[in-house]
Amino acid sequence: MDCIICEKRIVNENNQLQNKVRQFLKTNKQLDLKHQWIKEWKICYGCSEQYTSERLELDAVVIIEKMKLKRKENQKKKQKGPSQSFREDYIRKYIEYATDKSEEKGRYTLYQPPLKNRQQYDKAYIEYVERRESLAVMIVRDLVKTIDTRGYWVDVRHLEEHFLTDFDRDFSFIIVELFQRVLKPDYPKKMIEETDADYKNRIAYITWKTANADIHSQRTRGIKGDVYIILPRLKNEHEDMYDKHFIVWDSKRLVFRRVRIGKEYVNIIKPPKWSYEIVATEKINHQQLRYIEKNMQKIVRKTHKERNFTLSIFRPQQR
Numbered sequence: 001m002d003c004i005i006c007e008k009r010i011v012n013e014n015n016q017l018q019n020k021v022r023q024f025l026k027t028n029k030q031l032d033l034k035h036q037w038i039k040e041w042k043i044c045y046g047c048s049e050q051y052t053s054e055r056l057e058l059d060a061v062v063i064i065e066k067m068k069l070k071r072k073e074n075q076k077k078k079q080k081g082p083s084q085s086f087r088e089d090y091i092r093k094y095i096e097y098a099t100d101k102s103e104e105k106g107r108y109t110l111y112q113p114p115l116k117n118r119q120q121y122d123k124a125y126i127e128y129v130e131r132r133e134s135l136a137v138m139i140v141r142d143l144v145k146t147i148d149t150r151g152y153w154v155d156v157r158h159l160e161e162h163f164l165t166d167f168d169r170d171f172s173f174i175i176v177e178l179f180q181r182v183l184k185p186d187y188p189k190k191m192i193e194e195t196d197a198d199y200k201n202r203i204a205y206i207t208w209k210t211a212n213a214d215i216h217s218q219r220t221r222g223i224k225g226d227v228y229i230i231l232p233r234l235k236n237e238h239e240d241m242y243d244k245h246f247i248v249w250d251s252k253r254l255v256f257r258r259v260r261i262g263k264e265y266v267n268i269i270k271p272p273k274w275s276y277e278i279v280a281t282e283k284i285n286h287q288q289l290r291y292i293e294k295n296m297q298k299i300v301r302k303t304h305k306e307r308n309f310t311l312s313i314f315r316p317q318q319r
């Protein structure tokens with residue numbers, strides 16, 4: 001703190017000054033202006049010796065004006081906060097950090113718990129899950145409204161990912177064949193030590209084994225199921241949506257902080273929510289399926305050229 005009269009910094013004068021005030025109070029019972037100011041730490045020891053109360057009263061207007069100015073200056077310093085470049089630097093880094101975090105927090109509307117304790121599954125089943133055929137089955141079973149899969153097994157005949165996609169579940173097309181459910185899976189009860197996710201996986205595995213056996217037995221008997229082409233489109237339901245992140249300057253700790261609500265904010269991309277839109281589905285016969293399988297490379301190449309292709313690429317070109 002600076003002396004209000006001489007503007008010198010007051011250091012270690014507190015005890016001396018407070019003694020002066022106590023002495024004065026003992027003899028006078030009431031503080032005069034000078035000692036009032038000393039008590040409030042506004043005058044240095046030197047000035048307290050030089051000045052009389054009368055003199056201070058004469059100068060009071062000037063001094064009070066000085067005090068007001070000083071207070072304003074301090075206020076300004078507080079309000080001014082961090083420099084513009086510091087703020088910009090912080091905001092830039094914050095946006096980078098928060099965007100990364102937000103992208104990590106993305107979730108899928110169709111979800112299968114990861115397989116733990118792999119030794120309890122067939123190699124073929126692990127592949128089925130890892131190649132995301134299980135997900136393709138979920139898409140057809142749960143999202144495609146035009147195909148009624150109740151009472152049917154969904155056999156994935158072909159699953160193609162989009163060319164040069166950033167996402168590992170971005171399918172360009174799915175071809176499935178449906179077989180009537182003849183065999184019934186025998187589901188065990190949940191074990192006490194088993195988590196919900198582990199049980200869900202075990203049930204899915206048993207279903208897959210039953211389906212596989214059933215489909216295999218029907219195929220060997222020459223049974224052919226209905227075949228469908230499905231064009232799913234991976235879609236972020238939160239596309240172009242932003243969250244407001246409120247940032248304040250903490251003038252006590254001299255740091256920026258994120259708060260629940262405030263005046264200043266930055267727009268941070270909302271964590272993505274991935275779902276599928278079914279662009280088209282079509283039932284095809286086995287002759288068409290044979291054509292597609294024979295020309296698969298050509299068809300896939302066409303999907304590389306045009307991301308938003310239509311079902312027409314699966315048909316022979318008419319000239």
Ligand SMILES: [Zn+2]
Pocket residue numbers: 003004005006007008043044045046047048
């Ligand atoms: Zn002074």
